[in-house]
Amino acid sequence: MRSFAVVDFIPILRNNRLLLATCCYSFSRQTTRPQIHHPDGPEAGYALAFNLGHSVGADHRVSNGGYPMRWIAILLALVALPPLPAFAQEADSSLPGTTETNLLRRLENFELARTDPDDALQGVQWVLRSRHFVFGMPRLIDDRHNFTPSGFSTTQTGITMIVREGLVVAHFDRMKAPLWVAQRWTRFDHTRMHQVPSQDRPWREDLEVPRYARGGTSYDGNRTRLDRGHMARHAKNRAWGIDSSNWGTKMSNSAPQHRRINRFNSAWRALEDEFRDIVVRPGSEIDAVWTISGTIYRDRQNPNNETPEEDFQNVVRLDRGGFGVPDATYKIVGWFDDNGRFQARGLIFEQPHTAQHVAGEQTLTYTLGDTQAPLAENLVTINEIEERTGVDFFPMLRDNIEDQIESTQPQDLWEVQ
Numbered sequence: 001m002r003s004f005a006v007v008d009f010i011p012i013l014r015n016n017r018l019l020l021a022t023c024c025y026s027f028s029r030q031t032t033r034p035q036i037h038h039p040d041g042p043e044a045g046y047a048l049a050f051n052l053g054h055s056v057g058a059d060h061r062v063s064n065g066g067y068p069m070r071w072i073a074i075l076l077a078l079v080a081l082p083p084l085p086a087f088a089q090e091a092d093s094s095l096p097g098t099t100e101t102n103l104l105r106r107l108e109n110f111e112l113a114r115t116d117p118d119d120a121l122q123g124v125q126w127v128l129r130s131r132h133f134v135f136g137m138p139r140l141i142d143d144r145h146n147f148t149p150s151g152f153s154t155t156q157t158g159i160t161m162i163v164r165e166g167l168v169v170a171h172f173d174r175m176k177a178p179l180w181v182a183q184r185w186t187r188f189d190h191t192r193m194h195q196v197p198s199q200d201r202p203w204r205e206d207l208e209v210p211r212y213a214r215g216g217t218s219y220d221g222n223r224t225r226l227d228r229g230h231m232a233r234h235a236k237n238r239a240w241g242i243d244s245s246n247w248g249t250k251m252s253n254s255a256p257q258h259r260r261i262n263r264f265n266s267a268w269r270a271l272e273d274e275f276r277d278i279v280v281r282p283g284s285e286i287d288a289v290w291t292i293s294g295t296i297y298r299d300r301q302n303p304n305n306e307t308p309e310e311d312f313q314n315v316v317r318l319d320r321g322g323f324g325v326p327d328a329t330y331k332i333v334g335w336f337d338d339n340g341r342f343q344a345r346g347l348i349f350e351q352p353h354t355a356q357h358v359a360g361e362q363t364l365t366y367t368l369g370d371t372q373a374p375l376a377e378n379l380v381t382i383n384e385i386e387e388r389t390g391v392d393f394f395p396m397l398r399d400n401i402e403d404q405i406e407s408t409q410p411q412d413l414w415e416v417q
Helices: 008-015 019-029 042-052 067-080 084-091 100-109 187-193 234-240 242-247 268-278 382-387 398-408
Strands: 035-036 061-064 159-164 168-170 177-186 227-230 254-258 288-296 330-336 342-350 353-358 361-366
Touching: 177 187, 177 254, 268 330, 268 342, 288 382, 330 382, 342 382, 342 398, 382 398
Parallel strands: none
Antiparallel strands: 035 061, 159 168, 168 177, 177 288, 227 254, 288 330, 330 342, 353 361
16 A cells, blocks of 8 residues: 655645635634734745644744634735745755656656556555655566575575665675666766766675575676676766766676677767766756666576476576676666656667686677667667566556557667557
C-alpha cells in the first residue's frame, strides 16, 4: 500500500482555496479568538499564515476578539499566502530554476499513469522509496538470481540492496557485480559536480556486500583487457560530495567492462556525456533524468532460463576474484518531456566473449562490434532489457502506459514518442 507524504496534498490545497479556508477556520476554533498583530516587513504574511490557528510566537500580541476578527484573519491569510509550492521551493532549493517541487508536481500530474499499488506490489515483501527511482524501485520478475552460496544450506535471493545518498545499487551477489544502479541527475547536481575537485579512484571492496559476493578489487585488466566500469559515473558522484565519490569507487558500483567499451571515445562514454549534459544544454527542456545502469548475463547452455536453479553456472568467471564477466551492459534513461509525459529509452552494449586456459593461464577472446558506433545503433526496447536481466523497470506505471513505453523500438535517444 502506498504511503502518503505532505507533498501528496499540495495539489489539492493549491487548487482549492475554499478547502484551505475551511482548514484554517477549523484550526482557529481550537484556540481562543485571537487578533494577531504581526510585525511589519515583507515576511509578515508568512508569520500570519504559519501561526494562524496555532500558538502565536513571542513577537506577536494576542487579545481576545470575536468571530469577525477570526474571518478577517483567515481572509488576510488567503490574500497574503503565496501559492503553496512556493513554500516548498523556499524550503528545498535543490534545483535553481527547476525546484524539487516541480519534479514532484510532474509526478503528481502523471499520477493517473500509476498502476494500483496493490497490483504492482503483489508478491513483493518490501520496496524502497528513493529520489533515485521514478515510478518505483526495479523489481525481480523471476527467481533466476537465487542461489545457494558455498557453505550455506539455504537458498539466498542473490541480491543485496545498497542505499547511498548519490545512488542505489542492486548487487548481483552470484556474479559479484551490480545488477542495476539507479541515479537521478538534475541541473543542480550538474552545478554541484563542478564545485567539488576531481577525486582519485581508490577502488575498495564494499563491506556492505556479503563476503561470498566479494572478489577483491582487480579484474587483472592488463591480461583480461577488462576495466572496472562505473555504472554510476565517477565524475557525477562528486555532486554529493567527496564521500559519495569514494562510495562510487567501491566494487559494488563496478562491472567488468572491456576497455574499448568503457573508454577510447566509445558509445558508452558518449552516452554518459549525454546523460550528464542534457540537463544544462542550451535549449533543452530536460532538467532531470533518471538513469539505471547494469549488467546482462546469459548462461550459454541454458539461454532461455528454463531451469532457474541451473542458470548462470556456465558464465565465464575470472580466475582472479571469481567475478562473472557480463555478456553486455545496459543503460536506461527516463525523463519528462515538455508536455509532462514520461519518456524512457534503453540501450545495450554487447560484450560477447569466450574463455580458455592455455598453459594454466586464462585467456579471454572478444568479438566486439563497433564500440564507437552512433548511439542509435545501441537503442533497444526496454522489454528486451527486462527479458535479459529478469528485472521489471518502472513497475508503478499503469500497464497500458508501461507497455507502450517499453515495447516501442526507439529511433532516436531524445525524440519524443
